[in-house]
Amino acid sequence: MARDEQALSTAVEQSAAVLTAAGFPKMPARVLMALLVADEGGLTAAELGESLGVSAAAISGAVRYLRSLGIIHRMPHPGSRRERWEIFDDAWYTALAGKNSVYGTFAETAAQAIDAIGDPESAGARRTGEMVAFFRFIEGKMPELLTEWEALRAASASAPVE
Amino acid sequence: MARDEQALSTAVEQSAAVLTAAGFPKMPARVLMALLVADEGGLTAAELGESLGVSAAAISGAVRYLRSLGIIHRMPHPGSRRERWEIFDDAWYTALAGKNSVYGTFAETAAQAIDAIGDPESAGARRTGEMVAFFRFIEGKMPELLTEWEALRAASASAPVE
DNA sequence: AGGGAGATTCACAAATTTGTGAATCAGGCG
DNA sequence: CGCCTGATTCACAAATTTGTGAATCTCCCT
Numbered sequence: 391m392a393r394d395e396q397a398l399s400t401a402v403e404q405s406a407a408v409l410t411a412a413g414f415p416k417m418p419a420r421v422l423m424a425l426l427v428a429d430e431g432g433l434t435a436a437e438l439g440e441s442l443g444v445s446a447a448a449i450s451g452a453v454r455y456l457r458s459l460g461i462i463h464r465m466p467h468p469g470s471r472r473e474r475w476e477i478f479d480d481a482w483y484t485a486l487a488g489k490n491s492v493y494g495t496f497a498e499t500a501a502q503a504i505d506a507i508g509d510p511e512s513a514g515a516r517r518t519g520e521m522v523a524f525f526r527f528i529e530g531k532m533p534e535l536l537t538e539w540e541a542l543r544a545a546s547a548s549a550p551v552e
Numbered sequence: 553m554a555r556d557e558q559a560l561s562t563a564v565e566q567s568a569a570v571l572t573a574a575g576f577p578k579m580p581a582r583v584l585m586a587l588l589v590a591d592e593g594g595l596t597a598a599e600l601g602e603s604l605g606v607s608a609a610a611i612s613g614a615v616r617y618l619r620s621l622g623i624i625h626r627m628p629h630p631g632s633r634r635e636r637w638e639i640f641d642d643a644w645y646t647a648l649a650g651k652n653s654v655y656g657t658f659a660e661t662a663a664q665a666i667d668a669i670g671d672p673e674s675a676g677a678r679r680t681g682e683m684v685a686f687f688r689f690i691e692g693k694m695p696e697l698l699t700e701w702e703a704l705r706a707a708s709a710s711a712p713v714e
Numbered sequence: 715a716g717g718g719a720g721a722t723t724c725a726c727a728a729a730t731t732t733g734t735g736a737a738t739c740a741g742g743c744g
Numbered sequence: 745c746g747c748c749t750g751a752t753t754c755a756c757a758a759a760t761t762t763g764t765g766a767a768t769c770t771c772c773c774t
Contacts, residue, residue: 732760
């Protein structure tokens with residue numbers, strides 16, 4: 391079965407839209423998905439621009455954003471001047487771990503509200519305390535979850551996809 | 553110890569800022585935090601507006617958004633005309649479960665890209681397949697995690713907060 | 715019923731975000 | 745050594761999002 395560019399483009403756009411709805415910036419989401427489904431060797435900025443129908447400048451901005459998140463990297467160029475961008479294999483893993491720490495900082499910031507409320511018996515303090523505990527719990531569990539994933543992944547190392 | 557409104561307001565704003573950075577709309581985030589730390593009985597739209605320094609209209613919009621997410625509800629009014637808004641106790645739990653299903657739909661949308669690529673041996677198909685598997689794994693694990701949290705929560709039912 | 719407090723909605727204004735074109739920079743190749 | 749392809753940055757334009765004021769609606773209370 392050959393590459394169905396039409397259907398692929400649709401899938402890329404739809405996936406990017408889901409990411410966008412989840413709060414991810416639009417152009418980075420599209421670039422990310424394009425790189426995800428790309429063949430070995432990554433894509434150049436020009437290729438990305440053409441495939442997504444946007445200017446080189448937009449690509450550059452999106453690429454900078456994604457690099458700052460540490461989920462893509464520039465390929466050690468084969469020899470030509472063309473810079474190739476490639477997604478890290480563990481990008482999603484990393485992204486989730488990063489989001490996890492966001493949960494953590496959120497919990498710690500909110501914990502300050504408990505002190506400000508003063509009375510630990512009050513509804514607000516109780517409610518806030520529960521939320522803080524919840525996110526601390528989630529944050530604490532996440533490493534475990536990721537370890538489990540790694541184990542699973544290693545187990546089915548060269549097994550077929552999907 | 554009495555309520556330190558100054559510090560409380562700061563904590564509310566900072567927590568809201570963290571949520572905003574994570575992709576949550578600004579005003580809903582602020583309203584959510586204000587309701588989180590509120591005393592028993594919730595707050596009226598007017599109280600929210602005053603406490604956050606914004607117009608009643610802005611509150612109304614934020615409240616509609618939060619209600620659509622199912623994380624706040626209008627209190628069965630005591631008798632007065634004033635509508636009181638209150639956060640659900642399991643709001644965060646619910647929110648995470650909801651976000652979880654976002655992961656799921658993302659995975660399923662992206663899975664379509666694999667078919668479009670055709671060759672399952674290609675780098676793109678392998679990479680995408682791995683991502684899909686990862687998010688399916690996370691989605692599958694989440695219920696377990698939440699169950700565990702419920703158990704923990706029930707265990708320390710009337711234990712002190714924080 | 716009528717008055718009035720409060721919530722909600724609407725059209726518009728402000729502000730932030732997003733994408734573009736033109737200019738600039740970088741470095742491989744003739 | 746200088747041209748030429750391609751990446752990057754900048755200032756600005758477009759567009760989407762966000763918040764406001766005024767008008768409208770709701771419904772309790774007399």
